[in-house]
Amino acid sequence: MDSFSAALELLPRKYASALEPYAPYAPEELRLRVGRAPALLYEGREHRSAADKVEESDLKRILDKATGASLYNAAEAMRQGYYCTGALRIGICGKAVSGGIGFSGYSSLCIRLAHDCRGVCRETADKLMREGCPNTLIVSPPGGGKTTALRDLIRQLADGGVRVGVVDERGELSGGIFELGRCSDVISGLDKLSGALLLLRSMSPQIVAVDEISAPEDLRAIREISGCGVGILATVHARDEEDLRRRPAYQSLMKSGVFEQLLFIRQKNGIRSYEMRECP
Template sequence: MTATIQTAIDDLYLLTRLLPAGIESALARRDPADLLEIILDLGRPPQARYRDAAVRLSERPLDRATLESIVRAVGEFGADNRAGIEGTLHRISAIRNRRGDIIGLTLRVGRAVFGTIELIRDQVESGKSVLLLGPPGVGKTTKLREVARVLADDFGKRVVIIDTSNEIAGDGDVPHPAVGSARRLMVPSPERQHAVMIEAVENHMPEVIVVDEIGTANEAMAARTIAERGVQLIGTAHGNTLENLVLNPTLCDLVGGVQTVTLSDEEARLRGTQKTVSERKGPPTFDVVVEIVSRDTVIVHADAGRAVDAILRGASPRGIRRRQDAAEDTEGGEPEEPAPVRGEPSLSGNGRPARIYVYALSRDSVDRVIRDLQLEARTVRFPDQADLVLTLRAREDDPKLRRLVDPGRVPVHAVKKNTTAQIRALLRSVFNIVYGEDPATVDDLVRETERAVRRVKADGVKAELSPRPSALRRLQHRIVTRHGLVAESVGVEPERRLVIYPV
């Protein structure tokens, strides 16, 4: 994977200034970039926890007067025993005795880290719903924060964050700048999170919802409701691996659920299994599951349903391990087969999903067709981000469009009417979708045609392609026409083939 420079903003001084001078000066002796949290327990020496060690900040146990002074400086704690510092991402959690008195504090450092989602950026940009799994402290919330910013600012999506205890967008009424222009709905207490998730969909028309720590049956049900309404969902859940999630009776519905099925004797013999087997109940709420192994390593299950099916059969889910500065490799066997995407190799130019700018058409309709056809594509808000433009035929020559887009650099495709059917037909053509054909055959055809087109343009000579069935020749004709050349079919079946001519 390509290395990405990560930068962090933490406003650490706003947290450490709550501490007595002696503890604050002890913290200054180590690199603050590695500080995770500060532990303050009554009657025990204060402690700082770093990525690689726990360090005492004083040999003197913390007394009640010092603890109470820190609590007064922090302010009011909510029903979930959490408080924050306005304008920052730091989280302060209280431990209470049976009388309700605070006898300990955990001061967790919150950082806005930019450049953390490159390992999963292709999945986020695809428009699919993505679930992040992993142990505490590996950066799940940090990644959610950047996902919200990227989708809101880079793609112009309507992003709503469901922010329980102000964990993602920071404390205070104004969201932290780290989430960009994404909007935030505060959740007053954890048990209300599912209700706020539904409220977001019903009241605020989001295209993307970002939610941290899906942990109850109500929240799992709310997530399914959101996904069924066509909203992209980016979330985290309890559990370190996909196998953990499948075995969790409360949360397994996030990846399709599990049901017990009794087979007939004949079916059991054909499958070579017992008569009673476990099967996936339905489609997953989340299309993609990402296991976060560490801050620079993830395992991506790009087809969650297929991975769950493998687990229920007792096989490996075969996720793809991605590491910063390393090639991808496969966990537990051969790589997962990619979805049958049939697009021009040069459409985006660098392997990422194609970016489509929509002009004088319904962007929602285009997004819906992209999802239905499972295209590796995304709509974008600004024309300078686009790989291609979709518009109405009557608006192709609009002066405003010509000012926004250089047709020589970005291809412009048009439909006669603003209907889903016409948009679907156009995108099927643009992305070279041919139903009933082997994806490898179509990919080979597209590459051969592209090479021939380049040769005709460069050398000014005709090029003869390999014999193909009529459906595939029609696809070749579309590719040639998009490049401004002409072609004709010659020969007799099954040797009939396309010849491309220079113009």
């Protein structure tokens, strides 16, 4: 089942049937906001559907379906503001309680659909393999396709014979449905540092791949891995190099010289381009 069909399965029938005709556009996100018709993100912008307006009770039904009415088991994910299920990542907005581990009311959901874009990073993967897998940081704004690019890079490298250890903290990279290459070893359900250390001890990877480094613990994980003689593939939120340097958390990381290459993903009219640069 592709991720769009998986997303439609979560929705009440009245919305699923209204959104089904949009499948050929390969939407990247479904946006459900209380009091508005569901919208789909494709070709670089949001398109409002002709479905009924969303009510708060619909959002509750969708979350109950996604979590099997067990939202209490997703407290850690909720603190990050989203919940992952298979190839879907559900961002939640509403009235947060208990420091963000719960919501007493919902106002909008963003269902992000993971895509398996095979081959988008073939050239980058070839270059990395030629250069001995230097530490590479994938940079783009939110929704820019970092995880998709990382997934493809992992697959290309792992299929090329490189042992890639993947710390898939919330199961987003493999999504339960995506193939990550023949030489990949995936550990999920652990934070980046614990997962990486476990991989280093037990799987002797040549490269460790992690998605979305943002918290101080993630940066610590990167520093720990960098001293272990393995390559690193990671992703980060930023528009460009300037943006990256502006965030205090990343300044020290950039200064430390852990990353040798930066892969920028740019998007214009819904089309993505990839630019590799040496880290200054």
